[in-house]
Amino acid sequence: MDSDNRTGVDLDAGFARAQFPPAENGIAFLENAGGTYVPRQVIDRVGHYMSRVQVQPAYGFPASIEATDLIADGVAIAAAFLNAEPDEVLVGPSTTVNVLVLAQAARPLLAPGDEIVVTNQDHEANSTPWRRLAQEGVTVREWAIDPATAELDLDDLRTLVGPRTRLVVMPHCSNVVGSFNDVATAAAIAHEAGALIAVDGVAYAPHRLPDVKALDVDFYYFSLYKTFGPHVGAAYVRRSVARRLAPQNHYFLTEPPKSLNPGGPSHEFTAALNGIADYFGVLDDHHFALPANGLRARMERLYALFAAHEDALGRRLLAGLAVLPGVRLIGRKAMDGKRAPTFAFTVDGRPSAEIAEALWDRGIAVGLGDFYARRCVEALGLDTVVRASLAHYNDEDDVDRFLDALRRAIA
Ligand SMILES: Cc1ncc(COP(=O)(O)O)c(C=O)c1O
Incomplete structure (x- = not known):
């Protein structure tokens, strides 16, 4: 921060x-x-993938091997933005779609009478899918901004969280207000009550690097087209939580993150995430004499x-x-x-x-x-x-x- x-x-x-x-x-x-x-490095990567590599990945012939590697490397770059491991991250069409899928997957964690906390500061992508859990009998409690400051007050969260709270949903940064919310403290409040926390980092990630480990969050998502990349979104789910979610993919795809990513990512755009790393490499070389450690x-x-x-x-x-x-x-x-x-x-x-x-x-x-x-x-x-x-x-x-x-x- x-x-x-x-x-x-x-x-x-x-x-x-x-x-x-x-x-x-x-x-x-x-x-x-x-x-x-x-940057041009991303544009070049899209062009390279589409003109030289565009075949189905996961086979043993050369273009398919390259496709597999480029997509895996792209996911690793999305994970690096979050300080997560690649197998903790899914790359999907957008944050809107990723949150819809994750909220659907979270239904088994909630029973009628359970409570979730959502804000009125969020982009609707991080609101509607969670609020719809009310259809399952879940009570939705709103953590509202102070209209004088447009900010969320952690003391209000403390009064909203109770023994029935299962989930707290919030933005790391609002795309209108611009303030950085204290996610680490909110996560501690949620976990203290035995609840999970789901955080929208879309408006944060272009300006500060998220760190899902330091924040100690359960779900965290951002959109790579707002961090100099092509139009895809990435979502982190804590491993122990991901295992408890309902699969949203074909019945035989039961392992996260694949089980939480129906349709999988856009291949050319996931591969093109490598262009963000290329760009950062060019920028780093221009500014620093010694290489960074990864x-x-x-x-x-x-x-x-x-x-x-x-x-x-x-x-x-x-x-x-x-x-x-x-x-x-x-x-x-x-x-x-x-x-x-x-x-x-x-x-x-x-x-x-x-x-x-x-x-x-x-x-x-x-x-x-x-x-x-x-x-x-x-x-x-x-x-x-x-x-x-x-x-x-x-x-x-x-x-x-x-x-x-x-x-x-x-x-
Ligand atoms: C804060 C925030 N959250 C979520 C979204 C939705 O992201 P996507 O366009 O990837 O669905 C946006 C898009 O503007 C946003 O600004």
Whole structure:
């Protein structure tokens, strides 16, 4: 969570950006929370797989052997993002689909009268599938944000958890509010009560590296198309929990993670996850003289650079927003080590659509809507918000263009 960059090295954002072909399009791309650009290394991997390897894996002829290896290596890269072992991770079409499958698989763990805790801060992907367990007679208790801060209070969780609680469901970071939730403490509260914890890390993983072991969580998921990869999602399930879940695949596929991954992953996109590791390798070589001790260590030191760079850009953006009249920012007003550079806001007296359109017209790519965090946005008394969200390849010019365009839109 700490964004201190202890490596003594600053991110060369220009070098990073040069790896992303879409970044040459001239727009200030500030819709990274919707999905990041992909580097050329990922694009090349998709092309390589589809043009040279696209055969069924698991056979003994050369192309099939390569397909098997590339897919396995891709899953290992998704696992490295989580600090998990590959056999604890499934790669599926998206987080929405992965959570639907996992919630279905969790039904045998719950009996009528049992309780689960869900939030109103989550993206709906981490809400509907769990709330539907009410159809089995499970009592759903809502952990609600404080409308004044848009944040979740752990003391509220403590009052919601009791002897019948079987599961706590929460986001590591909201895609609208941007605050980092204290998942480790929530996990301790859940486990103390004998409950499991399921965490959505989709909005966290582009900015800080998750660590499912340090957090001590039971389920954790994120989407690789928001961490510079192709459109797939990954989910971790603790081994001891995975064994207790109902298989969701063919009757003879009973071993997790395969039993929890009906249809399996997209082969070309799972193979292309290797391109993220290629990209991190290029970036690491550019910034550090000595090699890191493995992929996870490389990711950790690169993410330290990302965090420091994003925090600096975030401070610049927040300082600019603070002097614009009528701008209401959702969430924390400072880059205090407890927020992502995801800034949702409204402008007093102006429809969000009008503001977004004015920004789009000036070549600034921002998001507009509730971003499927509808319960959260409604709890704040809003229906649509504008969202500007950064990634490590953004630069000061992107931020300044956004602030200038917003100032003109408001004027
Ligand atoms: C916080 C959060 N959770 C879950 C999702 C859903 O992820 P996916 O698009 O992979 O289904 C999103 C997508 O925007 C999100 O921002």
